[in-house]
Amino acid sequence: MEIPVVFLGGQYNHLIMRALREIGVSSRRIMPKTTLEDLKGIDGLIMGGGAYSVNDGMGRFGRLPEIVERADFPVLGICLSHQLIGKLLGGEVVKGRKPEYGKTVVRVIEEDEILAGVGKEFVAWASHNDEVIRTGRERFSVLAESDCCRVEALKAAGSPIYGVQFHVEVAETPKGTEILRNFVNVCRR
Amino acid sequence: MVCTISGPNGNQAFDPASFAEEKVAEIRRFVGEGKAAIATSGGVDSTVCAALAHRALGDKLVCFFLDTGFMREGEAKEVGGILTSLGLPLRVLQVSDRFMEGLKGKADAESKRIAFRQTFYTVLGEAARAEGCDVLIQGTIAPDWIETAGGIKTQHNVLEQLGVDTRSAFGFRLLEPLLDLYKDQVRRLAVFLGVDLPVAQRQPFPGPGLMVRCIGEVTREKMDLLRKATRIVEGELSKLSPPPKQYFAAVAEDDRRGADERIARSAVGASGKAWYLGARATGVKGDERAYGRMVVVDPGTLSDPAELFWVTDKVIHEDWGVVRVLLSVKERDHGGYAVIVRSVETRDFMTAKPTPVPRAVLERVASSVMEDERVGLVCYDLTSKPPATVEFE
Numbered sequence: 001m002e003i004p005v006v007f008l009g010g011q012y013n014h015l016i017m018r019a020l021r022e023i024g025v026s027s028r029r030i031m032p033k034t035t036l037e038d039l040k041g042i043d044g045l046i047m048g049g050g051a052y053s054v055n056d057g058m059g060r061f062g063r064l065p066e067i068v069e070r071a072d073f074p075v076l077g078i079c080l081s082h083q084l085i086g087k088l089l090g091g092e093v094v095k096g097r098k099p100e101y102g103k104t105v106v107r108v109i110e111e112d113e114i115l116a117g118v119g120k121e122f123v124a125w126a127s128h129n130d131e132v133i134r135t136g137r138e139r140f141s142v143l144a145e146s147d148c149c150r151v152e153a154l155k156a157a158g159s160p161i162y163g164v165q166f167h168v169e170v171a172e173t174p175k176g177t178e179i180l181r182n183f184v185n186v187c188r189r
Numbered sequence: 190m191v192c193t194i195s196g197p198n199g200n201q202a203f204d205p206a207s208f209a210e211e212k213v214a215e216i217r218r219f220v221g222e223g224k225a226a227i228a229t230s231g232g233v234d235s236t237v238c239a240a241l242a243h244r245a246l247g248d249k250l251v252c253f254f255l256d257t258g259f260m261r262e263g264e265a266k267e268v269g270g271i272l273t274s275l276g277l278p279l280r281v282l283q284v285s286d287r288f289m290e291g292l293k294g295k296a297d298a299e300s301k302r303i304a305f306r307q308t309f310y311t312v313l314g315e316a317a318r319a320e321g322c323d324v325l326i327q328g329t330i331a332p333d334w335i336e337t338a339g340g341i342k343t344q345h346n347v348l349e350q351l352g353v354d355t356r357s358a359f360g361f362r363l364l365e366p367l368l369d370l371y372k373d374q375v376r377r378l379a380v381f382l383g384v385d386l387p388v389a390q391r392q393p394f395p396g397p398g399l400m401v402r403c404i405g406e407v408t409r410e411k412m413d414l415l416r417k418a419t420r421i422v423e424g425e426l427s428k429l430s431p432p433p434k435q436y437f438a439a440v441a442e443d444d445r446r447g448a449d450e451r452i453a454r455s456a457v458g459a460s461g462k463a464w465y466l467g468a469r470a471t472g473v474k475g476d477e478r479a480y481g482r483m484v485v486v487d488p489g490t491l492s493d494p495a496e497l498f499w500v501t502d503k504v505i506h507e508d509w510g511v512v513r514v515l516l517s518v519k520e521r522d523h524g525g526y527a528v529i530v531r532s533v534e535t536r537d538f539m540t541a542k543p544t545p546v547p548r549a550v551l552e553r554v555a556s557s558v559m560e561d562e563r564v565g566l567v568c569y570d571l572t573s574k575p576p577a578t579v580e581f582e
Contacts, residue, residue, distance in 0.1 A: 010339070011473065011476050015539060024202075050476055051475065079476075099475065127474065129474070129475040171536035172540045172542065
């Protein structure tokens with residue numbers, strides 16, 4: 001089983017690989033310029049966070065938009081990559097009204113597979129200035145929200161493409177490992 | 190950047206035995222027939238790295254301790270003892286004047302860190318060459334290069350990840366066997382390598398030492414106050430059960446000025462007070478470096494810090510430039526300096542939350558610290574990481 005991690009320069013990208021290793025999944029670091037052809041044979045893909053805004057241009061995302069559009073494997077985007085997925089699927093990314101740095105409480109709207117078994121609400125850690133919002137034309141469903149952020153988790157309509165605004169890979173998100181396991185289970189099928 | 194997960198360990202939970210075996214072979218290959226130097230601060234990363242390198246190289250390893258002038262009381266002696274217990278003779282370099290010289294006139298946190306790094310490698314390069322070493326081994330771990338490459342703060346031990354060619358700049362080849370590890374994994378490796386438990390459990394101490402806790406410009410007076418406060422804070426907080434993952438003191442000028450009324454109101458209500466400090470401190474917000482203001486709050490009640498952790502969000506939502514919110518434990522209208530107590534709980538130091546230290550313990554710390562008439566304010570840092578970092582600069 002192999003799930004590579006796309007590094008976008010964020011503080012916790014390397015921790016995603018650590019978390020995957022700890023649940024017995026092979027991982028390697030890849031860069032945004034990686035093509036779909038390079039990714040042949042993988043079971044799933046996780047895209048990490050980073051320090052810029054999707055509204056400042058798509059140049060730094062390399063081939064990721066194409067990968068999100070055409071992937072035949074499950075994809076999980078975290079933080080900045082969650083915002084990328086939200087934007088590609090017709091949502092809008094705006095400056096958050098109240099930025100979240102550190103602890104937040106995530107409320108589950110719809111479990112789907114990715115949030116199965118994590119309860120109605122859970123503590124998570126986040127670190128972001130921008131957030132995804134719905135436009136009425138979006139091609140995703142909102143799986144979770146918080147007081148400061150309207151889309152904490154999303155799932156693309158009709159495909160196993162997920163986004164989470166909070167960080168499942170940090171030790172301060174106790175349910176993070178469970179959510180990663182859920183994603184790995186989606187990749188197993 | 191070297192950070193791919195590779196080797197037999199790559200795809201499972203961390204196993205110290207196979208990690209050590211793999212790294213010993215790598216160190217031997219890299220050093221070849223030559224000699225290697227290592228600088229240790231007595232912290233767990235560099236001590237474990239020294240133990241690992243010693244296992245690989247035996248007496249082809251020369252171990253240095255730089256007395257930068259930013260060490261705690263009795264540190265040099267303690268570190269000497271730790272290394273001797275591992276069978277490693279330690280050469281102590283008395284170089285505090287050169288570090289003070291390099292810092293002259295610098296108050297900005299990044300300028301201080303960059304000046305420290307420059308002096309560090311210049312001094313170490315000279316000493317290593319004098320011993321005939323052409324390789325420097327160092328205990329850089331994952332958070333060091335992640336924070337440096339991410340522009341959060343310049344860790345003194347990160348060079349190659351920034352594109353610095355160490356051979357032409359400082360005259361040595363660099364090897365960093367622990368790059369992929371986090372602190373909890375280093376501690377497990379320490380136990381495997383037979384490092385004494387108190388050392389394996391020793392709380393982190395930054396390479397630039399007390400320099401990054403002496404907020405703003407470094408002066409002899411501030412360093413003197415900080416050393417005393419450090420002894421008091423470490424003495425009191427180490428008695429907590431269990432002891433916090435990291436706990437220490439920092440010092441800044443006490444130049445409190447009134448904060449925005451909205452901040453005071455939303456954070457501590459009508460009966461409370463809030464002030465800005467003049468000094469700035471380092472934080473990390475949305476994966477970006479933040480270098481911003483510190484706000485001191487006094488709710489007017491004798492609350493435990495744990496009841497006030499929520500206040501940090503309130504303050505930051507009023508003023509996005511704030512990186513730290515401090516609870517005033519004790520204050521008086523003379524003094525001139527503020528001593529800040531910092532204590533955190535964390536697995537890997539990438540994220541951290543403040544320790545719920547009981548008010549009574551902080552009161553005791555404050556009373557002892559304030560026996561020095563130069564201290565006018567003692568605070569407790571309520572901020573998690575993010576938005577603050579663990580250290581102040």
